[in-house]
Amino acid sequence: MGDERDDAVLDAVGPRLRALRRARGLTLAGVAATIGVSESTLSRLESGQRRPSLELLLPLARGYDVPLDDLVGAPRTGDPRIHLTPxxxxxxxxxxxxxxxxxxxxxxxxxxxxxxxxxxxxxxxxxxxxxxxxxxxxxxxxxxxxxxxxxxxxxxxxxxxxxxxxxxxxxxxxxxxxxxxxxxxxxxxxxxxxxxxxxxxx
CATH class of the missing domain: 2.60.120.10 (Jelly Rolls)
Structure with a gap:
């Protein structure tokens, strides 16, 4: 049961990455140049042909400026406040x-x-x-x-x-x-x- 849940979480990462990129009007080439990952790797990741790994998700989270939890669909925990820096x-x-x-x-x-x-x-x-x-x-x-x-x-x-x-x-x-x-x-x-x-x- 646990393995099935993990598979479902990983399978959802690709569509989530594609939706995030398209919502921001970015191209695969643009994201690849920003985070230093090949365009083909990103394409395979978004299509589900490649399973996401921490070494791929960390630069993507930094490049999109979102928490890593957002990319894997993890529930938010901890301090709910937004800390804005003037x-x-x-x-x-x-x-x-x-x-x-x-x-x-x-x-x-x-x-x-x-x-x-x-x-x-x-x-x-x-x-x-x-x-x-x-x-x-x-x-x-x-x-x-x-x-x-x-x-x-x-x-x-x-x-x-x-x-x-x-x-x-x-x-x-x-x-x-x-x-x-x-x-x-x-x-x-x-x-x-x-x-x-x-x-x-x-």
Whole structure:
């Protein structure tokens, strides 16, 4: 009975790996290059032609940034809390809400209250950003545009344009940010108000 359960667990690993890869829009070649395993080995593993081993599952778990238990379908045990590591940058605190490599990344951003608002120092980089103001009043500078967004408003823009985020009145601001590489944009299915858009190159 125990051997049958073990076989069932191992047989389910391949389809689980394939579903995980496809859900993230990754190719076999891309995953193989990331974790250092041949594409043919990954293909055989996903199709069930090769049984999974610890030496294969460990780099896959690291490459997909998921617990090893997720790959073998083991029940979660221990501390159920999610431990997020904040990142401080540009006078703001970013709390990552997603852990997968590549694709769109989600953050909660916190701009602390200050006695006087900071002067804008616009930056540029490749990518596309979508943001939603949770609380406070956000000052958003994009190129020549200087906007103030109250809670509940959203904006999306090409980050190759000079841009800067800060508090409009010196108070604290909290917002959600989705950031993706160039050409990857957030798709909002329904919205109360149309988001502010700023485009760079076509």
């Amino acid at each position: 990142i401080s940058r540009f006078g703001m605190t970013f709390v990552p809400l997603s852990r997968r490599p590549g694709g769109v990344h989600a953050f909660k951003a916190i701009i602390p209250a200050r006695p006087a608002p900071l002067e804008p120092t616009p930056q540029t980089h490749d990518g596309f950003e979508w943001l939603y103001v949770l609380s406070g009043r956000l000052r958003l500078v994009i190129g020549e545009r200087d906007l103030t967004l109250p809670p509940g408003e959203a904006a999306e823009f090409d980050t190759s344009l000079p841009h800067w985020l800060g508090s409009a009145d010196g108070g604290a601001v909290e917002l959600l940010i989705l950031f993706g590489p160039q050409g990857v944009r957030a798709h909002v299915r329904a919205e109360a108000q149309r988001p502010v858009r700023a485009e760079g190159r076509p």
